[in-house]
Amino acid sequence: MSWFLFLRVVVISLFLGGMIVYQLSARLAVDHPTLDILFALVGLSYLQAIVSALLLTRVRRLTTFTQVQIVWDLLFVTALIYLSGGQDSIFSFLYILIIIGSAFLMARRDAFVVASAASILYGSLLDLQYFGYLPELGGLHFPAQGDGRQIFFALFVNVVAFFLTAFLAGTLSERLRLSQQALVRREIDYEELENLNRAILANIGSGLLMVNRQGRIRSFNAAGTRITGYRLEEVYDRDVRQVFPALDVFTGEIKPVTRGECLLTAKNGNRHTIGYDAAYLRDRSGAILGLLVTFQDLSHVKEMEARLQRADRLAAVGRLASGMAHEIRNPLASISGSVQLLMETEGLSEPDRRLMSIVVREADRLSGLLTDFLHYARPGNPLKEKVDVAQLFDELADLLMADERFCDIEIDGQYPRPCFFELDVKQMRQVLWNLSVNASEAMERHGRLTFLADSEKSLIAIEDTGPGIPQDIRQKIFDPFFTTKDSGTGLGLATVHAVVESHGGEVLALEGKAGGARFEIHLPQRTGHEAKL
Structure with a gap:
């Protein structure tokens, strides 16, 4: 609407100002009533434009305000045509500008209403002038009564121009309005699409x-x-x-x-x-x-693949172990028993007795290796019960202190009392023993061994002050028969992993605070119902 008010002032300034300049250049007396009327019209139009601009920011019903502006323009142009000679006035084309403005400010049908009003006003003005009913103001003189056919022709041409303008301007404004609405919808779609893209980029995994x-x-x-x-x-x-x-x-x-x-x-x-x-x-x-x-x-995917491969290996080893256990143990027992009987023979030389003792010792070692292998391959279903891990650690510390491998190792316990977990106490005791022995060997029997437990996090950990585990072999240490020791079997940590997995948990090899190895056992957390039980 503001652009309409601005254009109105521009048009008035151009035409009325131009008319005033023309009258002055024609050496019309300064006090001539025509100049006074023109100055009055210019002043009145400027005053109306200023008032309308002030009211525009406060008006609530814009449609009514627009209609009032159109009515004012129609009356103003009609008055201007009357004062500038009636049928001989050159300002009848201003009706066309009003019709065009109404077509863009209001609906298409409103443009035809304005065209009809312009036709009525212009036709009435010409009829009154033709029949001599149009009063002449002081100083103004209308031309002599013209031919009726000329007046009818002028009226016909202008009325046709009014309605044709209403049709064309209404059509163009309607298309423009539809285009603007489509553009707004498209802009909204683009904005929604941009927001959607941003949301996708921000939240996609x-x-x-x-x-x-x-x-x-x-x-x-x-x-x-x-x-x-x-x-x-x-x-x-x-x-x-x-x-x-x-x-x-x-x-x-x-x-x-x-x-x-x-x-x-x-x-x-x-x-x-x-x-x-x-x-x-x-x-x-x-x-x-x-x-x-x-x-x-893909790190977690690779870890899952490694677990599945380890589980497949464990299943294959378990099937092999169950089939071969008796086939290996029975001959070993026969060999060991036979050699022991031979050792009791009188007159046996000392070199032969020493060789036979080696056979018995190695047979016992093979039997122990087979036992460890069976523990790894078939750890058995854990018989879970409510166990105080603090007490389990205390018992383990007493056993370790009695072992000469731990005589120079400081044992530190960092766990609350009591500290209850749901686990198989026999299997978990074996797990903690294996981890403790490995820690002692890694520290070369000198250092500090720390036991940790947190029942709320379902965490059990053992940490040492040894050299730690190199990053490149951390994924291999739980594989069966993998060892860095000269005399190791490679089944200790593999058994630990198998037991923890049978509990539904996870064992991790990490770096400790003192730079050594830290083994964390994460067991399944109990639900609220299980905790109450």
Whole structure:
């Protein structure tokens, strides 16, 4: 509406101001009534425009306000035509401007109403002038009564022009209005789509990385930050080879990748197995803008695969052990018994007796190895009961202090009393014993051994002050027959893993606070109902 008021002032200034300049240039007397009327019209129009502009900011019913403005314009133009000569006035075309303005400010049918009103006002003015009923103000003289056919023709032409203008302007304004509505809907759709894209980028679980044709990183989402530890501000416009050298997506030029996999180093130094795909990013014309790289952290998937493989190996070993146990133990028992009988023979030389004792000792060692192997392969279903792990640790500490391998080792207990867990006490005692013996051997029988437990977190841990476990073998230490000791069987930690898994838990090999090894046993947490029981 404001633009309409502004254009009205411009039109009035141009035409009325031009008319005043023309009258003055024609050397019309300054005190001539025509100039007074023109000055009065200009002043009145400016005053109405100022009042309308002030009311525009406060008006509530804009439609009524617009209708009032249109009525004012119709009356103003009619008065201007009357004062400028009636049928000989050159200002009849201003009706057309009013009709065009109404078509853009109001509905299409309202433009026809305004055209009808303009036709009635203009026709009435010409009829009154023709029949001599139009009063002449002082100083104003209308031309002599003209031909009726000329007046009718002038009226016909103007009325046709009024309605044709209403039709064309109404049609154009309706199309413009529909186009604006469609544009608004499209803008709303674009805004919703942009918000949706932002929500997807912020909440999607996969990392998204956009690389331009020069290999520069241009976008990086929140999931990528969670996986790598790098923020967008830290990687923006940097060479992708510098930040993520393992991603094979740029070698002088960008290239798509399907089902790629690499070992990516995060900001904190941790290494993650990453699966990624890279596809061309194109604009509407099909031109390549860069690469869109999607990547996921596959570390947990690899861990699950390793667990499944370990479980498969355990199942295969279990089937093999159950079938071979008797086939191995029976001959061993026969060999050991036979050799022991031979050792009791009189007149046996000392070298032969020494060799026979070696046979008996090695047979017993093989029998013990087979027993450990069976414990690993078939740990058995745990018979869970409510056990105070604090008391279990106390008993274990007493046993360890009686063992010469722990005579120079300080044992520290950090656990509340009581500290109850649901577990198989015999199997867990064996697990803690194996971990403690390994810790003693790793510390070379000198250092500190710490027992920890937290029933609320379902956590049991053993930590030592030894050299720790190298990162490159942490995933292998629970495999059967893997050992770094000269005399080890490689079944101690494998048995620990099998027992903890049979409890539905998880055992982790971590780095301790003092730099040594820390083994954490995470058992399933009890539900609220089970805790009350």
